[in-house]
Amino acid sequence: xxxxxxxxxxxxxxxxxxxxxxxxxxxxxxxxxxxxxxxxxxxxxxxxxxxxxxxxxxxxxxxxxxxxxxxxxxxxxxxxxxxxxxxxxxxxxxxxxxxxxxxxxxxxxxxxxxxxxxxxxxxxxxxxxxxxxxxxxxxxxxxxxxxxxxxxxxxxxxxxxxxxxxxxxxxxxxxxxxxxxxxxxxxxxxxxxxxxxxxxxxxxxxxxxxxxxxxxxxxxxxxxxxxxxxxxxxxxxxxxxxxxxxxxxxxxxxxxxxxxxxxxxxxxxxxxxx
Amino acid sequence: xxxxxxxxxxxxxxxxxxxxxxxxxxxxxxxxxxxxxxxxxxxxxxxxxxxxxxxxxxxxxxxxxxxxxxxxxxxxxxxxxxxxxxxxxxxxxxxxxxxxxxxxxxxxxxxxxxxxxxxxxxxxxxxxxxxxxxxxxxxxxxxxxxxxxxxxxxxxxxxxxxxxxxxxxxxxxxxxxxxxxxxxxxxxxxxxxxxxxxxxxxxxxxxxxxxxxxxxxxxxxxxxxxxxxxxxxxxxxxxxxxxxxxxxxxxxxxxxxxxxxxxxxxxxxxxxxxxxxxxxxxxxxxxxxxxxxxxxxxxxxxxxxxxxxxxxxxxxxx
Numbered sequence: 227x228x229x230x231x232x233x234x235x236x237x238x239x240x241x242x243x244x245x246x247x248x249x250x251x252x253x254x255x256x257x258x259x260x261x262x263x264x265x266x267x268x269x270x271x272x273x274x275x276x277x278x279x280x281x282x283x284x285x286x287x288x289x290x291x292x293x294x295x296x297x298x299x300x301x302x303x304x305x306x307x308x309x310x311x312x313x314x315x316x317x318x319x320x321x322x323x324x325x326x327x328x329x330x331x332x333x334x335x336x337x338x339x340x341x342x343x344x345x346x347x348x349x350x351x352x353x354x355x356x357x358x359x360x361x362x363x364x365x366x367x368x369x370x371x372x373x374x375x376x377x378x379x380x381x382x383x384x385x386x387x388x389x390x391x392x393x394x395x396x397x398x399x400x401x402x403x404x405x406x407x408x409x410x411x412x413x414x415x416x417x418x419x420x421x422x423x424x425x426x427x428x429x430x431x432x433x434x435x436x437x438x439x440x441x442x443x444x445x446x447x448x449x450x451x452x453x454x455x456x457x458x459x460x461x462x463x464x465x466x467x468x469x470x471x472x473x474x475x476x477x478x479x480x481x482x483x484x485x486x487x488x489x490x491x492x493x494x495x496x497x498x499x500x
Numbered sequence: 501x502x503x504x505x506x507x508x509x510x511x512x513x514x515x516x517x518x519x520x521x522x523x524x525x526x527x528x529x530x531x532x533x534x535x536x537x538x539x540x541x542x543x544x545x546x547x548x549x550x551x552x553x554x555x556x557x558x559x560x561x562x563x564x565x566x567x568x569x570x571x572x573x574x575x576x577x578x579x580x581x582x583x584x585x586x587x588x589x590x591x592x593x594x595x596x597x598x599x600x601x602x603x604x605x606x607x608x609x610x611x612x613x614x615x616x617x618x619x620x621x622x623x624x625x626x627x628x629x630x631x632x633x634x635x636x637x638x639x640x641x642x643x644x645x646x647x648x649x650x651x652x653x654x655x656x657x658x659x660x661x662x663x664x665x666x667x668x669x670x671x672x673x674x675x676x677x678x679x680x681x682x683x684x685x686x687x688x689x690x691x692x693x694x695x696x697x698x699x700x701x702x703x704x705x706x707x708x709x710x711x712x713x714x715x716x717x718x719x720x721x722x723x724x725x726x727x728x729x730x731x732x733x734x735x736x737x738x739x740x741x742x743x744x745x746x747x748x749x750x751x752x753x754x755x756x757x758x759x760x761x762x763x764x765x766x767x768x769x770x771x772x773x774x775x776x777x778x779x780x781x782x783x784x785x786x787x788x789x790x791x792x793x794x795x796x797x798x799x800x801x802x803x804x805x806x807x808x809x810x811x812x813x814x815x816x817x818x
Binding site for chain 1: 655657658660662663664665666667671672675676679682755757758760761762763
């Protein structure tokens, strides 16, 4: 790491953030810096506390200790500063696609015509023009996730948190959406913190992959992915790619006994929460 | 395939709109048949003809009774809906009230309405007020129960999303919670519309200064004028059915997203469909035709040109 460069462009910083639930430590103190324009993924076993980390960044959960800094301001425990997208699309059935995209603006007050036109422009630009007037129930799963991402994008927040956004999609749609997401990200020059349990997805999308350990979660390793951009799906068959994937796998699956998960007391008391 | 044949048999021989009419005709024929078969004297069960004849001939005398009862039903229904919606929103927003008011609301229903009607009349007099209270008591309960459970069961992830965007409590209620409770509310309105008639009759039975149908039934019964009793029962039933149908119609207008694929102008698209299908409502617009709504969505979305800005804006503001 080059601290001077990172400090100049650092957008999001977690300082010593930890969290326990009912005396059980879920997150050990975590330090993390994300630069403006970076695509960072977090991979980890399910139930390791990835989503808890996201909820802390989004201000939905208070950390037991530590601070969350966004653009140098302390946003610990304060919501409304980041864009957050879930595995479930959470589209509102009674709003059209455009209505869903402008939902964030509607929650802030009346949506102006200017905002509507702007949102429609953006959606058209990213390939949703034929569906702007449709109700969500007429859309496919992949389409719904695109709309959900547009809604997150339309919030205009400096960073987007995507919590396994493609987890419920079939393999082909997933690849399509990954490429689409990369195109959107490159064009808007945004910053993305992405959660997944799929190593391949993480390596394919990211500049950096953070591998988390089992609960209590800590960042076990950080892998910088220096694959050329823009990346096509073919890159996933290259030797470099496979080397990155292997590296992540070795960290993720080290120290894991065959029956460990079943006997883990933390798992038994808290239940699976990805 | 034999399965396909049986399904299309029903559709071809019995059009959707004709089914209720057929059911009513069969019921009337059964009524007639019972009288003929068992030789029932007319003062026990009147024939359908004499019942209809009574309503037809005496309409000028029945009219004020009918409108008196109708106004009790309509006004009492409105009171019940207003109170029900208000209580549901209040109880879902203020959790303390949820647990304190719920026992009272259940008590109000556990007490037999026929038994509490007389004391209500003693307290509130013989006018309209006790009727409104009794009808309201019948109507508000399904509304509170249905709406409260809908308001309290909004997807927690949806609430997390809204919280991450940040908004006021009022906007959360207006933009997320209330619209999601519209379906259950409409179901409760349909139930309430039929309960309201029962409430009005009980209110009139207790004591009344202005005569209505429910009250007149007692008078006619003591005179053994069974055609009148039957005729008035049918009129009361008509009020209940009309209310039910009206509420179903209302549901189609307040919840258009269930059966529509896009949000272009409602009347315009309906007119267009009529032109295409030649009068009969097309299958794709009918409620509860699984899969067909999706087909409609693809059909309207297929032309790959951006919709005119105006229609898009309308759709969002709807």
